[in-house]
Structures are given as C-alpha cells and as structure tokens.
Amino acid sequence: MPTFAIVGRPNVGKSTLFNRLTESRRSIVGDEPGITRDRIYGEVRWAGRTARLVDTGGIVPDDEALIPAEIFRQARVALEEAEAIVMVVDGRTELAAPDLDLARLLLRTGKPLFLAVNKIDTPQLDASAENFRQLGIQNLVAISAEHGHNVGDLLDEVFAVL
Numbered sequence: 296m297p298t299f300a301i302v303g304r305p306n307v308g309k310s311t312l313f314n315r316l317t318e319s320r321r322s323i324v325g326d327e328p329g330i331t332r333d334r335i336y337g338e339v340r341w342a343g344r345t346a347r348l349v350d351t352g353g354i355v356p357d358d359e360a361l362i363p364a365e366i367f368r369q370a371r372v373a374l375e376e377a378e379a380i381v382m383v384v385d386g387r388t389e390l391a392a393p394d395l396d397l398a399r400l401l402l403r404t405g406k407p408l409f410l411a412v413n414k415i416d417t418p419q420l421d422a423s424a425e426n427f428r429q430l431g432i433q434n435l436v437a438i439s440a441e442h443g444h445n446v447g448d449l450l451d452e453v454f455a456v457l
C-alpha cells in the first residue's frame with residue numbers, strides 16, 4: 296500500500312490532521328523497545344484509493360531543547376517508510392529555526408514533499424500562510440485540520456504522487 300507520513304514540531308496539529316484523514320486508528324506500533332508507540336498508522340481512503348498514513352509524532356518532548364532531535368527522528372521514520380511527506384507547521388506562529396532545519400533535510404531527500412500550513416481556520420488568516428514560502432517547499436496548502444478546510448485539496452495533491 297502506498298504510504299505517506301506527517302512530520303512537524305510538537306503542537307502544530309499532526310495528530311488532529313491524522314485523525315481527520317483516517318477513518319480509524321489501525322495500530323499503535325511496536326514491540327521493540329525504544330520505538331514503542333513512536334509512530335501511529337492509519338488508513339486514508341480518497342477518490343477510490345487507499346493509502347497508509349504514518350503519524351511520526353508519537354513522542355512529544357516537553358523540553359524545547361529536545362525538539363531538534365525529535366524532528367530528525369521523525370524525518371528518519373518518514374524517509375524509511377513513506378513515499379511522500381507532509382510537513383505540518385502552525386500557521387499562527389512565526390517560522391521557527393527547527394522548521395527550517397526540518398524543511399532543508401526533507402527537501403534534500405528528493406521525496407515528494409507537501410507543506411500543510413495548519414490552523415488557518417478563517418480566510419483572513421490565509422496571508423499568514425504565505426510567510427512559510429520561505430521554507431522552500433513548492434507545494435503549500437493552507438489548511439484547518441480542526442475544521443477540515445482545504446484538507447481535500449491536500450489529499451488531491453498527495454494522492455497524485457502516490
């Protein structure tokens with residue numbers, strides 16, 4: 296089954312997006328020590344097709360200093376397991392250094408990459424999504440994972456490359 300992954304800093308809305316896209320949680324991985332529950336898999340049905348989705352954000356560091364290490368771990372998982380990657384950022388915050396690091400790393404892999412600028416709950420916020428062009432990711436979609444806005448557009452783009 297084609298697989299895509301969600302990556303991004305804590306609290307940007309990865310799990311909210313995962314829950315919106317998947318009909319039910321399929322499995323929480325891991326018998327192996329160390330990776331237990333560090334990723335969650337679900338199935339996404341769209342336009343008559345099914346793909347597997349990996350939420351790489353199972354571990355949420357409560358220490359800001361651990362975030363860079365966490366996003367590298369997520370990127371590694373995504374690169375190992377996914378054919379396409381959706382990086383999620385919080386469109387209501389400023390662009391942060393770890394976002395730039397993650398985007399750079401993901402862009403280098405050459406895998407199809409999509410930027411979901413999340414928490415754009417109202418059209419007035421659309422302009423803030425444009426700030427994230429600086430990340431250099433061509434495919435940018437402003438979404439609201441909570442309300443579902445533009446989530447279909449994101450899926451159209453992702454499924455086109457799977």
Ligand code: GDP
Nearest residue numbers: 305306307308309310311352414439440441442
């Ligand atoms: P994760 O750590 O990246 O998995 O983020 P979560 O999915 O746990 O969400 C973090 C917080 O952001 C929660 O309080 C969510 O309710 C909130 N959130 C997620 N998506 C949206 C959205 O589209 N709009 C708004 N306003 N809040 C959101």
Ligand code: MG
Nearest residue numbers: 309310352353
């Ligand atoms: Mg989460």
